[in-house]
Structure formats: C-alpha cells, structure tokens
Amino acid sequence: MNKLTLRRLVLAALFAALTCAATAALHIPSPIGGYFNLGDAVILIGAFLLTPVWAAVAGGVGAALADVLLGFALYAPATFVIKFLTALTAAFLLRTQKKRPLLGAALGAVAGELVMAAGYFFYEWALYGLAGGTEGLLTTNLPQAAVSAAVAILLFFVLDRAHVTGQFGGGISHEG
Numbered sequence: 082m083n084k085l086t087l088r089r090l091v092l093a094a095l096f097a098a099l100t101c102a103a104t105a106a107l108h109i110p111s112p113i114g115g116y117f118n119l120g121d122a123v124i125l126i127g128a129f130l131l132t133p134v135w136a137a138v139a140g141g142v143g144a145a146l147a148d149v150l151l152g153f154a155l156y157a158p159a160t161f162v163i164k165f166l167t168a169l170t171a172a173f174l175l176r177t178q179k180k181r182p183l184l185g186a187a188l189g190a191v192a193g194e195l196v197m198a199a200g201y202f203f204y205e206w207a208l209y210g211l212a213g214g215t216e217g218l219l220t221t222n223l224p225q226a227a228v229s230a231a232v233a234i235l236l237f238f239v240l241d242r243a244h245v246t247g248q249f250g251g252g253i254s255h256e257g
Contacts, residue, residue, distance in 0.1 A: 092249060093135040096127035100143025100164075105151055111221040115156065115205070120144050121197060121225060124168050125190050125233035130240075130249040133172035141165035156204075163200035167193040182246070186237040187230075194226035 082090075104120030111117060124140035131139065145161040148154060171193030178185030201222045206214030240246050 089132060089135050092131055093127075093139040096123065096131060096136070096139035097143035097146070099123045100127070100140055101147045101150070104144055104147035108147075108151060111217060115153070115201070115217055115221050116151070117221050117225050118147075119229060119232065120147060121164075121167065121194060121229035122232040122236070124164055125171050125193060125229060126236055126240075128168040128171035128189060128193065129175050129186055129233070129237050130246060131172070133169055133176075136172050137165045137169040140168035155208075159200070159204040163197055163204070166200065167197045170196045182241055183234075183238055186241075187234050190230035190233045190237075194230045198222040198226050 100120045100123045103123045104118045106119075108116040108118045120143065124136075124144065127139050128136040130136075141161040141164045144164040145157040148157040148160050171189035174189035174192050175182065175185040178188065198218055202214045202218045204214075205217040209217075237246070
C-alpha cells in the first residue's frame, strides 16, 4: 500500500468515526422510529475534503455503524447505501465548480441531502406505508437535511477561507 492510499484510508476511517460520533452524540427520536442527528454535516464535510469514493465509504460506514450502536439495525443496510450516495452526490457536485467552490459546496450539500431525504422516504414507505414515509420525510429527514446542509456549507466556507480544503488530498482548493 502506497503512502497516498494509506493516508486516504486513515482519513476515511477518521471521517467514518466522526460521522458515527456526530450521529450518536445528538440523536433526537422521530415519531416513527428513526432519529434526527447531525451526522450528515460530517458526511458532507467529508465529501468536500476527501475523494468521492473514500468520502462515500466513510459516510456509509460511519452512519450505518451509528444505527447499529443506537439500536436501529433495521435501518443500517439502507443507511449505508443512502449515506454512500449522499456523500458521492455532494462530492461530485462540489467538483463541478472548481472556480466557485462555495457554490459547488452549496449545490453538493443540497443535492446530497435531497438524496438522503428521498432515500429514507422510499425506505420508510416500504416499511411503514406511504403515510409513514411522508411522516418521516416531514418530521425528521427534511429538517435534518436543511440543518446539516447549512452547517456543512458554513464549515466549508470557514475551511476554504483558511485554505484547509486542499490539504486532504481529495477536496478542491480555493485560490484567493
């Protein structure tokens, strides 16, 4: 394993652990059995700093592990896929705006969180019916998406202005 691959693996493991910790540290139960958390903000920051695939793996693993640790193992397989796609979407959209990274981060965060909300809507629809999917979407997933996207965009702005975003080997750096 070369030095760059080892560095990316370690950073992905760090973001998986941070995602799990952020998810578990503040989780507010949802009326239908899920929970509101801030793990998505960490997933989005990982998507902005790591390579797309490493960010996606870190987000999926960290969030699914939190589900298992918090007693929501039924959600863990869906969470892995949904958070993987959330991070992948955010990472790719950030990279479409190399000259305007804040715009890319905003587009990525919003689109990634829409993927998250839609993913859980369909999963909860399958588990609880249309009413359950809609309730989860409105009471938990859309509010979580809005807060997580706002937090991630703000953190990206701060990290980008501090010229930190290009130092992780996967994000883009803002010149100026």
